[in-house]
Amino acid sequence: MVKVISIANQKGGVGKTTTTINLAACLNEAGKRVLIVDSDPQGNATSGLGIKKSDVSKDVYDVLINQLPMKSAIYHTKRVHLDVVPATIQLAGAEIELTTQTAREQRLLKGLAGVKAQYDYVLIDCPPSLGQLSINAFTASDSIIIPVQSEYYALEGLSQLLNTVRLVQKHFNPELSIEGVLLTMYDARTNLGAEVIEEVRKTFRDRVYQTVIPRITRLAEAPSYGLSIIDYDRKSRGAEVYQALAKEVMAANGDK
Numbered sequence: 001m002v003k004v005i006s007i008a009n010q011k012g013g014v015g016k017t018t019t020t021i022n023l024a025a026c027l028n029e030a031g032k033r034v035l036i037v038d039s040d041p042q043g044n045a046t047s048g049l050g051i052k053k054s055d056v057s058k059d060v061y062d063v064l065i066n067q068l069p070m071k072s073a074i075y076h077t078k079r080v081h082l083d084v085v086p087a088t089i090q091l092a093g094a095e096i097e098l099t100t101q102t103a104r105e106q107r108l109l110k111g112l113a114g115v116k117a118q119y120d121y122v123l124i125d126c127p128p129s130l131g132q133l134s135i136n137a138f139t140a141s142d143s144i145i146i147p148v149q150s151e152y153y154a155l156e157g158l159s160q161l162l163n164t165v166r167l168v169q170k171h172f173n174p175e176l177s178i179e180g181v182l183l184t185m186y187d188a189r190t191n192l193g194a195e196v197i198e199e200v201r202k203t204f205r206d207r208v209y210q211t212v213i214p215r216i217t218r219l220a221e222a223p224s225y226g227l228s229i230i231d232y233d234r235k236s237r238g239a240e241v242y243q244a245l246a247k248e249v250m251a252a253n254g255d256k
């Protein structure tokens with residue numbers, strides 16, 4: 001059964017895209033067929049996987065607004081069975097354009113319905129906002145992974161995110177659940193990181209992944225080469241931690 005997971009936190013720069021790309025690549029490395037839907041007009045997941053935006057002629061905007069069948073907007077990456085529905089800057093217009101359309105919250109769900117049987121996992125990289133793009137992502141998802149940066153104010157804004165999740169559960173997708181909370185950009189040199197981890201674990205308990213993603217320069221370098229961390233530097237600590245996360249995600253979904 002395919003599992004659709006949104007990677008979301010409306011706070012900017014917390015590691016959503018880094019997690020989407022590297023979790024996807026590690027699931028793929030473990031033999032899974034994975035589709036990434038780039039639902040952020042910044043298109044960082046698109047470029048981070050080596051897809052040039054200038055080569056993109058159909059993207060997630062066409063699926064949401066023009067109701068183009070999603071299969072026409074699927075691009076392949078260097079990895080077999082790791083595909084992307086890309087985003088370009090035209091997606092920025094979708095937030096506003098969707099507000100006047102009917103069944104606007106279900107556009108992504110409908111688009112995915114036509115392709116998701118071909119995958120084991122679909123990961124949706126959400127934008128740093130809680131507008132129509134995130135609502136479409138949550139409506140189309142089974143669950144959400146929330147990356148949280150290991151710093152002060154880490155939990156700030158999470159109640160807003162959880163409110164949006166509850167709204168989507170109530171109106172569009174009662175089955176939506178929290179897949180897990182992921183601590184990112186942990187810096188072992190400060191006490192602060194450890195305090196934040198404790199606080200997040202107290203709040204979210206067993207929903208917090210055992211794997212904590214440290215701040216690792218290689219993880220920040222890889223996307224500029226259009227590569228996931230396992231293709232950029234397979235032996236790096238960054239590759240290790242994202243493979244550990246993929247194992248946890250698979251275990252939680254009864255997958256080997």
Ligand SMILES: Nc1ncnc2c1ncn2[C@@H]1O[C@H](COP(=O)(O)OP(=O)(O)OP(=O)(O)O)[C@@H](O)[C@H]1O
Nearest residue numbers: 012013014015016017018128185214215216219220
């Ligand atoms: N574990 C890490 N170690 C070092 N750098 C990281 C790590 N995770 C992410 N980064 C870097 O931090 C920046 C923000 O990360 P990323 O783009 O994944 O966050 P985001 O939540 O997707 O941001 P946005 O809200 O803008 O979409 C990027 O430059 C990324 O390369």
Ligand SMILES: [Mg+2]
Nearest residue numbers: 016017040044
């Ligand atoms: Mg991002």
